[in-house]
Amino acid sequence: MNRWYLDEKSLPDAWFNVLPRLSVPLDPPLHPATRQPVTPEDLAPLFPTALIEQEMSQEPWVDIPGQVVDALRLWRPTPLVRARRLEEALHTPARIYYKDESVSPAGSHKPNTAVPQAYYNKIEGVRRLSTETGAGQWGSALCFAGALFDLEVKVYMVRASFQQKPYRRVLMETWGGSVEPSPVDQPDHPGSLGTAISDAVRDAASRSDTHYSLGSVLNHVLLHQTVIGLEAKEQLKLAGEDGPDVVLAACGGGSNLGGIALPFVPDEDVRLVAVEPTSCPTLTRGKFEYDYGDVAGLTPLLSMYTLGHDFVPPSIHAGGLRYHGDAPIISHLVKQGRMEAIAYPQGKVFEAAVQFARTQGTVCAPETGHAIRAVIDEALAAKEEGVEKVILFDYSGHGLLDLAAYDDYLSGRLPD
Numbered sequence: 001m002n003r004w005y006l007d008e009k010s011l012p013d014a015w016f017n018v019l020p021r022l023s024v025p026l027d028p029p030l031h032p033a034t035r036q037p038v039t040p041e042d043l044a045p046l047f048p049t050a051l052i053e054q055e056m057s058q059e060p061w062v063d064i065p066g067q068v069v070d071a072l073r074l075w076r077p078t079p080l081v082r083a084r085r086l087e088e089a090l091h092t093p094a095r096i097y098y099k100d101e102s103v104s105p106a107g108s109h110k111p112n113t114a115v116p117q118a119y120y121n122k123i124e125g126v127r128r129l130s131t132e133t134g135a136g137q138w139g140s141a142l143c144f145a146g147a148l149f150d151l152e153v154k155v156y157m158v159r160a161s162f163q164q165k166p167y168r169r170v171l172m173e174t175w176g177g178s179v180e181p182s183p184v185d186q187p188d189h190p191g192s193l194g195t196a197i198s199d200a201v202r203d204a205a206s207r208s209d210t211h212y213s214l215g216s217v218l219n220h221v222l223l224h225q226t227v228i229g230l231e232a233k234e235q236l237k238l239a240g241e242d243g244p245d246v247v248l249a250a251c252g253g254g255s256n257l258g259g260i261a262l263p264f265v266p267d268e269d270v271r272l273v274a275v276e277p278t279s280c281p282t283l284t285r286g287k288f289e290y291d292y293g294d295v296a297g298l299t300p301l302l303s304m305y306t307l308g309h310d311f312v313p314p315s316i317h318a319g320g321l322r323y324h325g326d327a328p329i330i331s332h333l334v335k336q337g338r339m340e341a342i343a344y345p346q347g348k349v350f351e352a353a354v355q356f357a358r359t360q361g362t363v364c365a366p367e368t369g370h371a372i373r374a375v376i377d378e379a380l381a382a383k384e385e386g387v388e389k390v391i392l393f394d395y396s397g398h399g400l401l402d403l404a405a406y407d408d409y410l411s412g413r414l415p416d
């Protein structure tokens with residue numbers, strides 16, 4: 001067999017909360033002016049109450065509302081796939097499985113949190129959402145979720161991606177969203193996730209009908225993404241595996257990695273690996289300290305690995321990995337030694353993405369290519385060591401709107 005499906009009724013009915021399971025508690029976010037821990041009231045202008053509660057919740061499981069489950073059923077549960085042809089090409093004894101999150105309407109894992117975020121805002125009477133997007137995957141996901149729950153969505157898109165990916169904008173507009181390049185006040189600036197977050201937070205803070213929505217980094221976002229790992233656990237059992245030896249995913253802000261890896265945190269013998277670009281090496285070269293989530297210093301201070309909130313990464317094609325910080329949960333796991341981190345230049349990433357396309361057929365997002373690079377190296381190491389290893393990774397998105405990046409790679413125009 002190559003693919004394992006769960007029926008719609010097996011979609012998880014609760015999210016997995018890692019917070020009460022951490023042996024050392026997470027540092028709290030701090031108010032940018034007072035440097036005291038933020039209170040729910042501080043966050044109320046930006047987020048609905050339910051998400052603020054989830055951000056701080058110590059409940060081991062958080063129920064998924066029925067209307068959210070109904071919307072997730074448009075594409076979930078997603079398949080678990082065994083990459084047999086890649087294994088054969090590598091002559092590896094490793095068994096490689098991936099969770100295919102590219103089958104969602106927006107083409108990535110991002111709708112797993114866009115849908116609940118839109119739902120909670122809607123039931124609290126919010127009319128409009130503002131957000132940032134890097135590669136365009138998150139903006140697309142929120143516009144799609146906004147269409148489901150009849151919310152207006154304004155997306156600030158990192159200018160470098162806005163120029164590289166016109167079709168992502170068209171997708172967002174098709175779902176009824178509106179898109180503006182960021183930073184809004186500096187037309188020559190390539191932008192970064194940090195500048196786009198500043199623009200989106202400013203928008204939400206200046207309008208009473210608008211809340212802000214973040215596609216990664218925060219605890220509640222990683223919580224919503226745990227449906228990926230929960231389903232994968234069931235599907236690996238169906239595939240006859242006791243469990244994975246190693247779980248890998250690309251890491252930008254940490255949401256797809258958190259989604260697939262957090263349910264495995266209590267399984268101490270499972271290795272967890274974050275994969276990032278060498279040009280934006282937050283976990284591998286950054287400092288662990290409190291920093292702002294955005295360039296302008298409008299957000300709370302988060303305890304995380306960071307390259308500095310004013311760091312502007314080069315315009316690599318994996319726009320979703322160009323973030324100066326990382327989720328506090330992911331940073332904490334790396335700091336505590338529970339998770340490893342590794343970085344690759346984009347040439348090596350595209351080499352792996354093309355090998356995957358030529359064996360498995362599907363063309364991945366440049367972000368996902370980072371995970372595939374690391375998976376191939378894990379599988380080759382297993383061959384060297386002569387050990388059978390079960391590798392699980394998150395196929396976080398397809399690359400069908402990223403073909404300009406493949407064109408650059410195939411024509412030798414891609415700088416590392």
Ligand SMILES: Cc1ncc(COP(=O)(O)O)c(C=O)c1O
Nearest residue numbers: 137216252253254255256320397
């Ligand atoms: C396909 C894909 N994978 C991965 C990422 C990285 O984000 P995160 O670390 O939040 O999963 C993105 C972000 O835009 C993405 O679009």
